[in-house]
Amino acid sequence: MKSIKLFHTKEVYGRGFIEIVIWHVPQCVSPSAHHYKYRLVYVVDGKRMVGYDNERGKGDHKHVDNHEEHYHFVDPASLMTDFLSDVKGVQK
Secondary structure: OOOEEEEEEEEEEOOEEEEEEEEEOOOOOOOOOOOEEEEEEEEEOOEEEEEEEEEOOOEEEEEEOOEEEEOOOOOHHHHHHHHHHHHHHHHO
């Protein structure tokens, strides 16, 4: 099985832009225990305000302002909902 790009968008949002990329991958991206590779980011003036990703070795995590923490991945729909909620939180 090959990797399949499920979703990709990059668009103006608020004072910056959002980019979301989600792949279905044949093998888990260790230590994540699911078959998705993702990168979601909200950037304002060249600075990452919110970011969610699951890089190899780190697993599922998120960045909000300058703080990084573990993220509990459920499914792609919940991922996008959680991400947009954090984006709205930093816009206030």
